[in-house]
Amino acid sequence: MSEDNIKLRVKFSKHGLMKYIGHLDVMRYFQKLIRRCGLDIAYSAGYSPHQIMSFAQPLGVGLESDGEYMDIEVHSAESSEKVMEMMNSTQAEGMWVTDVVRLGDGIGNAMASVAQAEYNVRIRPGKEPAFDMKEAIDWFNSSEEVIIEKKTKKSTREVNLKELVYKLESCEDGSVQMRLCAGSGSNIKPGLLYNAIYEHYGVGECGPTDLLITRCDIFDENGKPLIEAGEHF
Amino acid sequence: MKKTAIDDEILLSIEKPERYIGNEINAIFKDKSKVDIRFAMCFPDVYEIGMSHLGIQILYDMFNKREDVWCERVYSPWIDLDREMRTRHIPLFALESQDPIKDFDFLGITLQYEMCYTNILQVLDLSGIALKAVERTDDDPIVIGGGPCTYNPEPIADFFDMFYIGEGEISYDEIFDTYKKIKSEGGSRQDFLRAACQIPGIYVPQFYEATYNEDGTLKSFDATIPEAPLTVKKQIVMDMDDVSYPDKPLVPFIRVTQDRVVLEVMRGCIRGCRFCQAGQIYRPVRERSLDFLKKKAQAMLDSTGQDEITLSSLSSSDYSHLGELVLWLIENYRDKYINISLPSLRIDSFALDIMSRVQDVKKGSLTFASEAGSQRLRNVINKGITEEDIMRGSAEAFKGGWNKVKLYFMLGLPTETDEDVKAIAQLSDAVAMNYYDTVPKEDRKGIRVQVTASASFFIPKPFTPFEWAPMCTAEEFQRKAYVLSDEFTKQLNRKSLKFQYHENYLSELEGLFARGDRKLSELLINAYKKGCIYDSWSECFDIDKWHAAIEECGVDVAFYTQRERSLDELFPWDFIDIGVTKKFLKDQWLEAKAERVTPNCRQQCSGCGAACFGGGVCFERR
Numbered sequence: 001m002s003e004d005n006i007k008l009r010v011k012f013s014k015h016g017l018m019k020y021i022g023h024l025d026v027m028r029y030f031q032k033l034i035r036r037c038g039l040d041i042a043y044s045a046g047y048s049p050h051q052i053m054s055f056a057q058p059l060g061v062g063l064e065s066d067g068e069y070m071d072i073e074v075h076s077a078e079s080s081e082k083v084m085e086m087m088n089s090t091q092a093e094g095m096w097v098t099d100v101v102r103l104g105d106g107i108g109n110a111m112a113s114v115a116q117a118e119y120n121v122r123i124r125p126g127k128e129p130a131f132d133m134k135e136a137i138d139w140f141n142s143s144e145e146v147i148i149e150k151k152t153k154k155s156t157r158e159v160n161l162k163e164l165v166y167k168l169e170s171c172e173d174g175s176v177q178m179r180l181c182a183g184s185g186s187n188i189k190p191g192l193l194y195n196a197i198y199e200h201y202g203v204g205e206c207g208p209t210d211l212l213i214t215r216c217d218i219f220d221e222n223g224k225p226l227i228e229a230g231e232h233f
Numbered sequence: 234m235k236k237t238a239i240d241d242e243i244l245l246s247i248e249k250p251e252r253y254i255g256n257e258i259n260a261i262f263k264d265k266s267k268v269d270i271r272f273a274m275c276f277p278d279v280y281e282i283g284m285s286h287l288g289i290q291i292l293y294d295m296f297n298k299r300e301d302v303w304c305e306r307v308y309s310p311w312i313d314l315d316r317e318m319r320t321r322h323i324p325l326f327a328l329e330s331q332d333p334i335k336d337f338d339f340l341g342i343t344l345q346y347e348m349c350y351t352n353i354l355q356v357l358d359l360s361g362i363a364l365k366a367v368e369r370t371d372d373d374p375i376v377i378g379g380g381p382c383t384y385n386p387e388p389i390a391d392f393f394d395m396f397y398i399g400e401g402e403i404s405y406d407e408i409f410d411t412y413k414k415i416k417s418e419g420g421s422r423q424d425f426l427r428a429a430c431q432i433p434g435i436y437v438p439q440f441y442e443a444t445y446n447e448d449g450t451l452k453s454f455d456a457t458i459p460e461a462p463l464t465v466k467k468q469i470v471m472d473m474d475d476v477s478y479p480d481k482p483l484v485p486f487i488r489v490t491q492d493r494v495v496l497e498v499m500r501g502c503i504r505g506c507r508f509c510q511a512g513q514i515y516r517p518v519r520e521r522s523l524d525f526l527k528k529k530a531q532a533m534l535d536s537t538g539q540d541e542i543t544l545s546s547l548s549s550s551d552y553s554h555l556g557e558l559v560l561w562l563i564e565n566y567r568d569k570y571i572n573i574s575l576p577s578l579r580i581d582s583f584a585l586d587i588m589s590r591v592q593d594v595k596k597g598s599l600t601f602a603s604e605a606g607s608q609r610l611r612n613v614i615n616k617g618i619t620e621e622d623i624m625r626g627s628a629e630a631f632k633g634g635w636n637k638v639k640l641y642f643m644l645g646l647p648t649e650t651d652e653d654v655k656a657i658a659q660l661s662d663a664v665a666m667n668y669y670d671t672v673p674k675e676d677r678k679g680i681r682v683q684v685t686a687s688a689s690f691f692i693p694k695p696f697t698p699f700e701w702a703p704m705c706t707a708e709e710f711q712r713k714a715y716v717l718s719d720e721f722t723k724q725l726n727r728k729s730l731k732f733q734y735h736e737n738y739l740s741e742l743e744g745l746f747a748r749g750d751r752k753l754s755e756l757l758i759n760a761y762k763k764g765c766i767y768d769s770w771s772e773c774f775d776i777d778k779w780h781a782a783i784e785e786c787g788v789d790v791a792f793y794t795q796r797e798r799s800l801d802e803l804f805p806w807d808f809i810d811i812g813v814t815k816k817f818l819k820d821q822w823l824e825a826k827a828e829r830v831t832p833n834c835r836q837q838c839s840g841c842g843a844a845c846f847g848g849g850v851c852f853e854r855r
Contacts, residue, residue: 016235017235018256025251025486035539043570092256094256
């Protein structure tokens with residue numbers, strides 16, 4: 001890593017067929033895309049050099065997103081516009097760069113900055129539970145605490161979901177908008193919140209493919225979208 | 234958003250949904266209402282294997298250059314999706330349009346190895362196309378086969394409307410033009426097949442009839458309609474620079490077996506190893522110019538963003554401009570962090586020099602395809618590599634810093650004795666010893682040399698000098714493998730040696746189909762109906778089902794595999810003309826038995842017959 005490199009934060013969306021592409025393949029996709037579009041990417045030093053590129057937060061297979069982030073380092077770049085134009089000149093349908101900013105010195109990388117994520121969630125048609133979702137949201141929002149058991153690979157621990165769910169609202173179109181704790185600390189997936197609600201109503205588990213989820217954006221600990229950490233140029 | 238043939242919920246419940254969605258970089262999308270011919274190109278194995286195949290990349294690009302053709306791809310659904318499609322009655326579909334294969338004009342299936350034959354039936358069955366060509370109607374696609382297994386298409390002849398013998402670049406325009414003409418005149422499937430069988434390289438099995446002698450051997454093979462030619466001549470490209478080659482190969486999302494840009498430097502091989510079918514059927518050797526390859530390398534790297542390029546051919550060391558090409562690639566792509574991979578190199582000082590420039594010596598291993606352990610047996614198979622070559626090459630490699638060596642061998646070669654078998658372990662040991670003799674103790678840094686000997690079982694193939702040869706039984710293969718395993722444990726450097734070998738029953742079946750005839754199609758159907766698919770995958774291969782099918786169909790496996798054919802026997806594949814004559818192959822068989830080697834094409838012409846194509850190495854100045 002050189003001091004002279006320009007650090008860029010790239011925001012992109014992932015829709016349609018691209019939702020089936022797993023995180024590691026998305027990384028490989030962008031490595032190839034960057035070589036195709038001729039961006040002046042910087043490579044790491046060492047025995048097997050690789051493009052300097054890091055992603056904010058992996059997105060599960062099956063989820064769509066309007067708010068994915070990666071940080072890259074380049075030797076030169078004309079403008080935010082130009083970088084977007086170059087990257088979007090060779091996209092597969094469903095993937096699109098929506099914003100590019102330059103990061104100043106001392107700005108933490110995207111991965112370390114992740115603290116919250118906002119999701120829009122719909123229930124797959126035909127899989128609707130036997131309770132009223134609006135009422136359930138009211139129940140959740142008015143509860144003092146909602147304790148669930150969170151299983152990790154090593155252990156099971158109790159967590160209070162109320163401390164980790166920052167927003168839970170029903171939308172006019174019947175979908176649910178939520179902002180959840182994210183990042184390496186206590187990452188909460190929408191399915192976990194739904195399972196807590198399903199359990200409260202005693203209707204079993206929410207199936208792994210019952211929710212249609214779009215990640216809307218990712219935020220830092222101050223609730224600011226990650227793109228706002230940098231400046232357009 | 235583009236549609237998917239498979240429901241979202243199913244896609245999310247199976248392994249690697251990326252296999253089934255298409256949408257890759259450089260995939261071609263067209264308006265189906267604006268094309269005359271829809272072609273589904275199939276590799277009857279899983280996506281990661283099929284996407285690694287150069288031939289499909291070439292034809293996909295070439296067909297789609299025609300405005301009136303839309304060529305799409307289809308691969309075998311993996312067993313998880315296969316199950317879902319059967320229970321839910323979902324028809325097999327093409328990746329680009331996601332439309333059912335049954336709606337297409339052509340289904341082209343590439344036949345790269347015999348053990349994919351049950352997957353052909355899977356693809357037809359899931360598509361809702363009758364397994365047997367004669368049972369199809371005008372609504373079904375024309376099913377056409379191509380690739381190396383078409384050099385004996387007889388075991389699968391019933392399943393194909395036609396086979397294309399040779400390299401696809403030559404006759405497809407004529408096939409498409411003929412198809413369009415007959416369709417526009419309101420002609421039927423039969424009308425098209427009658428016209429197609431007159432196109433050079435095309436074989437329409439239903440217009441031929443085989444009769445058999447009492448002992449089961451072929452008695453006669455005749456055309457049943459006057460239009461069908463008595464011999465079908467393979468079609469090959471003679472000017473390798475004036476032929477379609479992709480500038481924009483497909484870029485898969487998931488990691489596939491060959492996940493890199495493939496630059497085909499030449500076709501054919503000058504060597505003439507007697508067990509090797511590719512060495513005969515791709516004769517004569519035809520090279521591409523440096524200029525053509527530089528342009529293609531640049532175009533493909535630019536359009537794919539791949540970080541690796543590999544040179545492809547049967548024997549890269551024999552490409553005349555190899556040094557220049559590799560130096561050019563290094564000069565132009567090293568600072569762009571593009572890896573250059575050089576498979577199928579003969580290990581000598583020149584090869585080691587360029588390999589040390591393009592790869593990490595510490596990680597890489599060197600491969601010697603010795604094929605046999607003893608010099609006597611190497612003479613039988615005409616493998617022009619000596620123990621001295623291996624010792625010299627490996628010594629230089631060890632000095633250059635390599636410490637991993639792979640040795641490839643075959644067990645069950647014609648005339649092989651147990652002494653020849655044991656010689657494999659002894660040669661491996663000698664290579665390991667060579668390391669300790671070459672590299673002084675202080676330079677070894679505590680590293681022990683690793684010699685991996687890998688043995689496959691010899692399978693006689695059509696259009697080779699060994700097409701007359703008997704093949705071992707599965708039990709005999711196993712016995713040989715045990716003899717060899719045992720011999721390995723007796724070697725001085727046994728701790729540096731590793732020995733591995735193939736599935737013996739799989740090899741026996743491959744041998745059955747390699748030299749099989751039309752009578753075997755019933756066996757394939759029977760085995761498929763018992764659930765045999767993906768036979769080349771160890772997790773799927775079920776020998777018990779195969780044995781049951783063989784018993785029910787009354788197939789005498791020994792007749793096909795263990796019998797030494799008489800020199801005047803008529804073979805099921807004799808109607809195909811590969812340029813190389815049967816007389817040449819017969820002479821080579823006798824030379825093999827006499828343990829005599831034949832010089833390679835650049836040393837001296839042996840008059841194999843391939844000169845009839847009028848070009849290539851046959852006309853180079855020696």
